[in-house]
Amino acid sequence: MRKGVFYAVAAYLAWGLLPLYWKVFQEMAAWEILAHRIVWSVFFVALLLFVTKRWRQMKEAVSTAKERGALFLCSLFVSANWLIFIWAVNNGNVMETSLGYYINPLLNVLFGVLFLKERLGKGQWTAIALAAAGVSVMTVHYGRVPWVAISLALTFACYGLVKKMIKLEAIVSLAWETLVVAPLALGYLVTLHVSGTDTLSHVAGWQIALLTLSGVATALPLYWFAQAAKLLPLSTVGFIQYLAPSISLSMAVFLFGEKFTNIHLVSFGLIWSALIVFTVSTMRKKPVPAQRPVELAIKKEA
Numbered sequence: 001m002r003k004g005v006f007y008a009v010a011a012y013l014a015w016g017l018l019p020l021y022w023k024v025f026q027e028m029a030a031w032e033i034l035a036h037r038i039v040w041s042v043f044f045v046a047l048l049l050f051v052t053k054r055w056r057q058m059k060e061a062v063s064t065a066k067e068r069g070a071l072f073l074c075s076l077f078v079s080a081n082w083l084i085f086i087w088a089v090n091n092g093n094v095m096e097t098s099l100g101y102y103i104n105p106l107l108n109v110l111f112g113v114l115f116l117k118e119r120l121g122k123g124q125w126t127a128i129a130l131a132a133a134g135v136s137v138m139t140v141h142y143g144r145v146p147w148v149a150i151s152l153a154l155t156f157a158c159y160g161l162v163k164k165m166i167k168l169e170a171i172v173s174l175a176w177e178t179l180v181v182a183p184l185a186l187g188y189l190v191t192l193h194v195s196g197t198d199t200l201s202h203v204a205g206w207q208i209a210l211l212t213l214s215g216v217a218t219a220l221p222l223y224w225f226a227q228a229a230k231l232l233p234l235s236t237v238g239f240i241q242y243l244a245p246s247i248s249l250s251m252a253v254f255l256f257g258e259k260f261t262n263i264h265l266v267s268f269g270l271i272w273s274a275l276i277v278f279t280v281s282t283m284r285k286k287p288v289p290a291q292r293p294v295e296l297a298i299k300k301e302a
Contacts, residue, residue, distance in 0.1 A: 004231030008240040011224035014217070016247025019089045019097070019256075021217055024210055028199040030087035032192060035185035036200075037082060037214045042182045044215030045175040048223075057172045070165040074173065075180035077159035081152060088148045094252035095260070098245040099138075100152030102271050105238065106131045106278060107157040115161060123281025127274040134270030141263045170226035174219060239279065 025033050049055055062068045088097045106128055112118035120128075139145050163173065192198035200208065228237055249268075252258040 008228035016244035038185040040215035098249040100149035127278035130274035
């Protein structure tokens with residue numbers, strides 16, 4: 001249990017601190033940072049696969065057309081999510097990224113109802129309604145939809161939904177997801193370099209070193225999360241996941257100087273209330289006890 005909590009906290013702590021990491025490359029365009037992240041992730045994950053001898057799992061992961069299609073969609077969704085997040089961080093929208101990741105768990109639940117025919121209780125529906133009200137308050141007051149938050153929540157929810165179609169270890173899945181778009185990313189970086197418009201040649205050496213470590217910053221939290229998911233109940237992991245957007249929100253206000261107005265307080269307050277209602281209602285649901293073989297046999301005879 002302690003080991004699982006350690007892995008979960010490490011994963012969500014790393015994800016919560018990611019805005020600090022991407023702020024280092026603020027003078028670079030989001031597309032260029034994304035391309036570097038993809039390329040260096042491929043290198044680091046390939047090294048992990050080599051050390052752990054999991055190349056056979058790579059081949060097995062694409063044995064059917066359904067798996068290939070699912071991995072392709074996963075690649076598109078996660079790349080879009082990374083791009084939006086990086087752009088938002090480097091354009092002063094860290095607070096909105098935290099809003100997106102507060103909304104994401106509730107959107108996952110809604111997707112479960114819409115696409116996986118899952119059923120929700122009254123408390124869970126109330127939570128979704130409160131979250132929708134929170135987004136609506138911000139939309140009406142500012143006269144625009146908080147597209148960064150909604151896009152982040154949607155792309156990650158879609159990513160999670162498609163991943164349910166393929167049950168792969170996190171590192172194997174990430175390897176394919178980055179490998180699919182790696183040729184485009186590498187081609188983009190080469191084009192920038194040849195045309196002399198790349199930013200890499202104008203940044204400090206320590207920034208280049210950090211950029212090459214973006215693969216580590218991408219893969220390690222995923223590995224820690226995968227380990228936590230094996231050792232902890234899903235409800236515990238679900239509770240700890242709010243650590244990441246809470247850290248991002250705190251940094252947005254106290255470190256990056258983004259304004260937290262009364263409207264933000266109302267909007268976030270509704271979403272926080274939604275998360276509390278959802279967590280309490282989910283924990284109160286009594287699991288259906290598993291029937292023993294003897295009981296099943298009696299029922300069949302009856």
